[in-house]
Amino acid sequence: MTRLLRLSVLPGLAACLLALAGTAVSAEEHKKPAAVTEISKDMVQVPKPPFTEGIFPCSMCHDPKAMPPNTKRRVLKDMHTEISLHHGPDSRWCLDCHDAYNRDNLHLANGKLVSFNTSYQLCGQCHGDKLRDWRVGVHGKRTGSWNGEKQYLLCVHCHNPHSPHFKPLKPMPPPTRPEAIQIKNGGAK
Amino acid sequence: MDQDACQPTPGAPCPSGENNGRREFLGAAVAAVATALTGCGTLSKEEFLQHNFRELSKEEVLTVIERLEKEYKEKFGREVKVANTPPMPGVMFGYALDLSRCIGCRRCVHACVKENNQSRDPEIQWIRVLEMDKEEGVDLQHAEQYYNPAEVPREGHFYMPVQCQQCKKPPCVKVCPVGATWREKDGIVVVDYNWCIGCRYCMAACPYGARHFNWGDPHLPSKDVNPDTHYLGNRPRPKGVVEKCTFCVQRTRKGRYTACVEVCPTGSRKFGNLLDKESEIRYVLENKRVFKFKEDLNTQPNFFYFYGV
Amino acid sequence: MTTLRNFSRFITDTLRMITTGGPVYYAWIALLLLLIAFGANAYIGQLHTGLLVTNMRDQVSWGFYIGNFTFLVGVAAAAIMLVIPAYIYDWEPIKEITILGEMLAISALVMCLGFVMVDIGRPDRFWHIMPLVGRLNWPQSMLAWDVLVLNAYLVLNYFVVTYLLYCAYTERHYVKKLVTPLVLLSIPMAVSIHTCTAYLYNGLASRPFWNSAILAPRFLASAFCSGPAILLILLQILRKTTKLSIKDEAIFKIAELMAYTMGFNLFLTAAESFKELYSGTEHMVYFQYLLFGLKGHTTLVPFAWASIICGLIAFLLFLVPKTRTNWVTLNIGCVLIYASVYIEKGMGLIIPGLTPDALGEIYVYKPSVTEVSVAMGIFALGFLVFTIMLKAAVPMMLGEFTISRGKKGAQPAKSEGHA
Numbered sequence: 032m033t034r035l036l037r038l039s040v041l042p043g044l045a046a047c048l049l050a051l052a053g054t055a056v057s058a059e060e061h062k063k064p065a066a067v068t069e070i071s072k073d074m075v076q077v078p079k080p081p082f083t084e085g086i087f088p089c090s091m092c093h094d095p096k097a098m099p100p101n102t103k104r105r106v107l108k109d110m111h112t113e114i115s116l117h118h119g120p121d122s123r124w125c126l127d128c129h130d131a132y133n134r135d136n137l138h139l140a141n142g143k144l145v146s147f148n149t150s151y152q153l154c155g156q157c158h159g160d161k162l163r164d165w166r167v168g169v170h171g172k173r174t175g176s177w178n179g180e181k182q183y184l185l186c187v188h189c190h191n192p193h194s195p196h197f198k199p200l201k202p203m204p205p206p207t208r209p210e211a212i213q214i215k216n217g218g219a220k
Numbered sequence: 221m222d223q224d225a226c227q228p229t230p231g232a233p234c235p236s237g238e239n240n241g242r243r244e245f246l247g248a249a250v251a252a253v254a255t256a257l258t259g260c261g262t263l264s265k266e267e268f269l270q271h272n273f274r275e276l277s278k279e280e281v282l283t284v285i286e287r288l289e290k291e292y293k294e295k296f297g298r299e300v301k302v303a304n305t306p307p308m309p310g311v312m313f314g315y316a317l318d319l320s321r322c323i324g325c326r327r328c329v330h331a332c333v334k335e336n337n338q339s340r341d342p343e344i345q346w347i348r349v350l351e352m353d354k355e356e357g358v359d360l361q362h363a364e365q366y367y368n369p370a371e372v373p374r375e376g377h378f379y380m381p382v383q384c385q386q387c388k389k390p391p392c393v394k395v396c397p398v399g400a401t402w403r404e405k406d407g408i409v410v411v412d413y414n415w416c417i418g419c420r421y422c423m424a425a426c427p428y429g430a431r432h433f434n435w436g437d438p439h440l441p442s443k444d445v446n447p448d449t450h451y452l453g454n455r456p457r458p459k460g461v462v463e464k465c466t467f468c469v470q471r472t473r474k475g476r477y478t479a480c481v482e483v484c485p486t487g488s489r490k491f492g493n494l495l496d497k498e499s500e501i502r503y504v505l506e507n508k509r510v511f512k513f514k515e516d517l518n519t520q521p522n523f524f525y526f527y528g529v
Numbered sequence: 530m531t532t533l534r535n536f537s538r539f540i541t542d543t544l545r546m547i548t549t550g551g552p553v554y555y556a557w558i559a560l561l562l563l564l565i566a567f568g569a570n571a572y573i574g575q576l577h578t579g580l581l582v583t584n585m586r587d588q589v590s591w592g593f594y595i596g597n598f599t600f601l602v603g604v605a606a607a608a609i610m611l612v613i614p615a616y617i618y619d620w621e622p623i624k625e626i627t628i629l630g631e632m633l634a635i636s637a638l639v640m641c642l643g644f645v646m647v648d649i650g651r652p653d654r655f656w657h658i659m660p661l662v663g664r665l666n667w668p669q670s671m672l673a674w675d676v677l678v679l680n681a682y683l684v685l686n687y688f689v690v691t692y693l694l695y696c697a698y699t700e701r702h703y704v705k706k707l708v709t710p711l712v713l714l715s716i717p718m719a720v721s722i723h724t725c726t727a728y729l730y731n732g733l734a735s736r737p738f739w740n741s742a743i744l745a746p747r748f749l750a751s752a753f754c755s756g757p758a759i760l761l762i763l764l765q766i767l768r769k770t771t772k773l774s775i776k777d778e779a780i781f782k783i784a785e786l787m788a789y790t791m792g793f794n795l796f797l798t799a800a801e802s803f804k805e806l807y808s809g810t811e812h813m814v815y816f817q818y819l820l821f822g823l824k825g826h827t828t829l830v831p832f833a834w835a836s837i838i839c840g841l842i843a844f845l846l847f848l849v850p851k852t853r854t855n856w857v858t859l860n861i862g863c864v865l866i867y868a869s870v871y872i873e874k875g876m877g878l879i880i881p882g883l884t885p886d887a888l889g890e891i892y893v894y895k896p897s898v899t900e901v902s903v904a905m906g907i908f909a910l911g912f913l914v915f916t917i918m919l920k921a922a923v924p925m926m927l928g929e930f931t932i933s934r935g936k937k938g939a940q941p942a943k944s945e946g947h948a
Contacts, residue, residue, distance in 0.1 A: 209586035360889030418650020427735035436581035460650030
């Protein structure tokens with residue numbers, strides 16, 4: 032009798048816990064991030080992630096029932112072929128970050144789901160020193176006020192997560208050489 | 221000379237009209253000569269007689285600002301505001317530049333030019349970016365500032381932008397013969413463009429090549445004017461005076477970041493209040509490997525270079 | 530008010546004296562006025578456009594004008610090369626002619642003032658540098674010190690010269706008690722003007738070429754060895770064209786003193802070169818640019834070596850008594866040493882100090898046409914001041930032109946050309 036009870040209660044408990052976890056995630060998502068000066072331990076106010084047009088939410092296509100996930104490590108051939116993955120060792124692949132069963136989220140190493148809106152939590156797993164610097168404002172582009180509100184960006188606003196190395200830019204023009212600074216109408220030289 | 225017109229008895233003042241008239245005439249006459257000397261016909265008597273900014277009373281400053289705003293309106297055909305925001309108490313500005321992240325894109329250089337109303341022709345830039353060899357390290361004899369590859373950063377090179385270091389012991393302030401440049405309470409070294417005589421001694425004294433001279437009449441197209449200016453900062457300058465980076469005094473004294481900090485795409489530039497324990501700049505100084513440019517000259521700059529990675 | 534009347538006659542008679550002369554005199558004055566007009570014209574162009582008409586830029590922000598200024602401060606200081614033997618060693622042959630050295634100092638200082646005026650970006654704001662009226666950053670700024678000592682030296686010399694000539698004109702003996710202390714005072718003052726000018730450069734840690742301890746001694750040595758050269762030539766001219774008696778031994782004595790200072794100057798130059806080139810730090814680049822060229826830029830190299838070689842030859846010519854007492858070699862030596870120090874203290878000091886610049890950039894500076902024209906105008910102005918002073922002073926010194934002979938002395942014979 033007790034064994035039966037235990038067997039029935041456990042999945043129920045698990046289901047409850049999962050549900051709770053789910054709500055916890057969504058609660059985190061909707062929790063209003065505080066201003067920088069009262070930054071809570073985890074959250075930072077950032078703009079929306081720079082999704083490609085029409086790509087989100089992923090669950091539009093990736094319904095676990097309609098399209099069961101194929102968790103085999105491979106190079107994608109059917110879709111998302113425009114993405115070339117150059118992130119770390121060759122053994123890295125999509126589902127290391129993207130959650131197989133919950134495509135509208137990413138996941139940490141321990142399986143915990145992370146929203147795209149707070150993807151820095153995922154990046155910070157491996158790049159902890161960058162995350163620490165970023166929280167304080169020492170890593171990444173900074174706009175705003177030095178004594179007030181500052182704007183932060185997501186890691187992905189500057190680093191394409193699939194190919195994160197900061198891309199070279201075309202430099203703006205060099206200064207004019209002093210020899211070339213002359214009076215216009217070619218007078219006394 | 222006044223003896224004929226005015227024989228003061230002890231205690232009795234001279235009829236003030238006489239003295240003022242002669243003084244006015246003298247001032248105007250000298251101003252006329254001075255106008256000839258500047259080669260431009262727009263030198264007013266008030267401008268000629270204006271004293272060092274630090275010696276002006278509050279009312280005189282307002283008069284000067286009013287005159288300047290009127291001049292700028294005439295010259296550029298738009299409303300230009302000249303502020304006189306004083307330093308914030310309890311603030312000492314510090315700046316840190318991450319040499320491991322700067323890619324030499326020069327966006328800071330041009331953002332600065334836009335923000336600070338530099339002459340476009342002859343061109344003046346307050347920031348100079350030096351391209352150096354990774355192998356040689358910070359070595360000025362192997363630096364190149366006219367680099368122009370298709371893309372930056374170039375393999376094997378790193379980039380070091382140089383601008384006014386806002387030194388605690390500025391050699392430029394020490395040598396100015398007329399006291400036209402000085403260090404403000406918040407650490408910014410400023411120039412009074414209406415007092416500078418253009419002797420360029422400060423340019424010889426600066427070890428960082430941070431000071432620039434208006435060799436000709438500055439040309440600033442009206443459409444490029446930034447109308448938000450500060451008397452000691454980015455207001456349009458006249459010919460024949462020295463100018464330099466002022467940590468965007470028109471922005472920073474209102475709490476904003478400098479233009480170069482905001483535009484930097486790699487986040488290499490960090491700015492803040494050195495006296496604030498929680499500031500980014502303090503974090504950099506306490507946690508990163510920081511060095512000062514030409515430290516052996518003991519100028520004690522408020523500008524630090526560091527390696528973030 | 531006899532003094533006032535006498536003094537006003539002194540002024541009017543002097544004016545008459547300097548506006549009358551022989552054809553040579555008029556031609557010389559005309560030439561100088563022409564050069565001054567030429568320079569003024571170029572300067573007006575500079576006023577209109579700004580210093581952009583020069584070749585100075587941010588990288589090399591001082592050039593030909595300041596180089597000339599520095600050299601001429603040395604010439605002004607060199608007057609005391611006459612004062613020292615005359616007054617310290619009480620050597621009569623030179624005593625009579627010290628006034629000529631002081632007049633040279635005045636002319637040189639007028640030129641110094643001229644070069645500073647044309648170099649600053651806002652000459653209309655010149656009053657800013659006046660103490661009390663403007664704001665003089667004394668004692669922090671060495672330029673403030675320089676302004677004070679140069680003007681004090683000018684006033685001192687001007688006073689002594691005017692006083693001595695006025696006494697000669699009114700046929701009175703000058704009061705030794707007044708003149709001697711002032712003339713003796715001019716010795717430390719002359720040292721001070723050139724030391725201040727040296728400190729101007731010396732105090733800049735940002736320019737390692739200048740930031741050397743022996744810069745001030747080098748300035749003094751080069752000033753004393755070159756400034757009197759122009760006096761030696763002048764004295765020979767005056768001897769031939771006027772009744773001024775200048776003993777040979779006076780000239781040779783000055784030349785001998787110059788020889789020793791030349792030797793000292795060469796020694797200091799060698800010391801400076803050794804320190805930089807032997808230690809071989811990165812500060813060597815400035816010397817390299819000057820003497821050997823840097824990264825293919827060799828503009829200054831021929832001038833630098835010319836300066837050294839001329840200096841060496843002049844030293845030998847002055848040192849060896851045979852060549853020192855030979856008029857031909859003496860005069861060649863004078864020209865050589867003048868040229869040598871002109872380069873050494875002018876472009877040879879300013880340009881290597883600023884090239885490569887603070888960020889390692891090399892901008893090759895050469896004076897522009899405007900700069901040379903304006904400089905010529907200023908030199909002509911200095912020569913003009915010197916000429917008209919001599920024109921009035923020499924007759925006064927000779928006793929030919931005095932208050933009692935005023936009218937007569939003001940009309941010299943037609944063929945007489947007073948220099």
